[in-house]
Amino acid sequence: MKIERYAAPTILLHWLVALMIIGTFIVGLTVSGMPLSPAKFRYIAWHKWAGITILALVAVRLVVRLLTRAPSLPAHMGPMEQKLAHLGHALLYLLMFSVPMTGWLMSSAYGFPVVFLQLVQLPDLIATNHDLGDKLKQVHELLNWTMLLVVVGHALAAVKHHVVDKDGMLWRMSLRQPAARD
Amino acid sequence: MKFLLPAALLLSAATVYAAAPDPAKSQIGFAMKQLNVPVNGSFKKFSGNVVLDLKKPEAGKADLTIDTGSISLPTAEAVGEAKKKDWFNVAQFPTARFVSTSIKNLGGGKLQVSGKLTLKGVTRDVSAPFTARQEGALVIVEGSMPVSRLAFKVGEGDWSDTGTVADEVQIKFKVAVPASK
Numbered sequence: 001m002k003i004e005r006y007a008a009p010t011i012l013l014h015w016l017v018a019l020m021i022i023g024t025f026i027v028g029l030t031v032s033g034m035p036l037s038p039a040k041f042r043y044i045a046w047h048k049w050a051g052i053t054i055l056a057l058v059a060v061r062l063v064v065r066l067l068t069r070a071p072s073l074p075a076h077m078g079p080m081e082q083k084l085a086h087l088g089h090a091l092l093y094l095l096m097f098s099v100p101m102t103g104w105l106m107s108s109a110y111g112f113p114v115v116f117l118q119l120v121q122l123p124d125l126i127a128t129n130h131d132l133g134d135k136l137k138q139v140h141e142l143l144n145w146t147m148l149l150v151v152v153g154h155a156l157a158a159v160k161h162h163v164v165d166k167d168g169m170l171w172r173m174s175l176r177q178p179a180a181r182d
Numbered sequence: 183m184k185f186l187l188p189a190a191l192l193l194s195a196a197t198v199y200a201a202a203p204d205p206a207k208s209q210i211g212f213a214m215k216q217l218n219v220p221v222n223g224s225f226k227k228f229s230g231n232v233v234l235d236l237k238k239p240e241a242g243k244a245d246l247t248i249d250t251g252s253i254s255l256p257t258a259e260a261v262g263e264a265k266k267k268d269w270f271n272v273a274q275f276p277t278a279r280f281v282s283t284s285i286k287n288l289g290g291g292k293l294q295v296s297g298k299l300t301l302k303g304v305t306r307d308v309s310a311p312f313t314a315r316q317e318g319a320l321v322i323v324e325g326s327m328p329v330s331r332l333a334f335k336v337g338e339g340d341w342s343d344t345g346t347v348a349d350e351v352q353i354k355f356k357v358a359v360p361a362s363k
Contacts, residue, residue, distance in 0.1 A: 036263045038346035045217045111222065111256035118218040128256070 003171040003178055004071035013061040014173055017054060017096065021151075024050040025144060032141075048107065048114050052122065055100040062093060074167040088154060095147040102140040109133035201232060203246075204320060207358035210248060214331070215348040223264075227252035232359045234285075234314055234321055239293055244282040244323075246357070250301075251276055268338045275302045283307075291315070295325070301334040310353075320358045327353040 005011065027047045034040045073082050107114050108124040110133040115121045126132070161169030171178045211224035230246035251272045255261050265272040282297035288311070296309040312325025331337050331351050332344070341347060 036259055038340050038343050041216055041346050045219075112219055115218045115220075121218075121220075130257070133257075 003168045005172050005174065005177075006070060007064060007068035009064045010061065010068060010070075011173055011175055013057055013064065015175070017057050017061065020050055020054050020057070021096070021147075024054065025148070028144065045115075045118070048103065049117055051100040051103045052114060052116055054096065055104075058093070058096040058100075071172050074161070074165070074169070076165060076167060085157070088150065088157070091150055092147075092154060095143060095150060099140065099143050099147055102136055102143060106133055106136035106140050109136055201359040202229060203232060204358040204360070207320065207322070207356075209354075209356045210246075211354045212351050213354060214351045217346060221256065223253060223255040223260075225249065225252050226254055232323065232357055234323060234359065236314060236316060236321060236361075239285050239287050239314060242282070242285045242295075244280065244295065244297070244357075246280045248278045248280075249276065250278055268341050269336055271302055278302075280308070299327075299329065299334075302336060304334045306333055310355075312355075316361050317358075319361055321361045323355070323357045323359070325355055327355070329353055 006014070024047055027043055027050070031040060031043045031047060034043070073085060077085070104114060104122070105125050108126045109129050111128040111130075113121055113124055158169050158173075161167050168178065208228075209224060210228050211222060213220060213222050215221070225248045227249035228246055230244070232242075232244045232246070234242040234244075250270045251265060253261060253264050253270065253272075255264055264270055267274075278299070278301040280297055280299050282295050284296050286294045286296075288294055291313055292311060293314060294309060294311050296307065298305050299308045306329075308327055308329055310325045310327030312323055314321060314323045316322075329351050330349050331347075332342060332349050336351075337347055
């Protein structure tokens, strides 16, 4: 069985971004419960730098995804299922953009600009407004929990396809070709 | 002629008098770097007297008292932290005070004030360049004073790590006092 895979840069970016999202999510969650300390400042800085890196990688990923052909979905999937899969992927892209963007917006609103790697100060997206900062923080958190749910759904769907439907779904995102079999 | 000299002295004395800063037009702020992120804050309450005759700035004097509890920072969490013992210790040191000792005219509209700053029970010699100009009925004094926060024990314990919060803090002042008439 020959399995069509995503374009190599898409596969590489998928796993890199996945790992970064998991790490950044954990740092963000840890930081939100910490009292102010130099360590908290460092974690917040790492969290912001990682978020900006993810934003840039996702932008590249979207361009690559639009320029290359995605492997077609397994034939056994009905039109409704296919629609749902596309919707899920679109939602993931939307979240991968909106989560870091709301973090950046929240940073601007609080009056703490993002200084990427302590080197480059990014422009403030909005003027300082503390109340708006609080609201954006809530939106940022809500989007993160939404992303957690969608990611879990995404992973469960992939595993269900691979294990239950046995349609080789996971190979589509594999860094290497599956071993030849038939 | 005998009375002219005292009269002249009296006239000149009238142009040099102590005046309280106009709170609406005066600001005492500060800027620091936290992992290279610029963070700005200010002190909302301060009072004192400033004497400055633009024609004779060297004779000027300033004595300002800042209410440390009036500190303002980007987040409520930061304000709460700044009032604690490790930072300003507002409970024990509710005020900070600057008293000038000399004002030098550097020429070209630039001046330099030197004086003593007492903060958190520590008194140090400090100096700042500033400009002064008249705007209607007010004299606007504006400048920036670099200070070492550690010299005043502002940020003790874990916070003394300057890799996270830089040691240098710029105290930015804009003080408006009624101009002499």
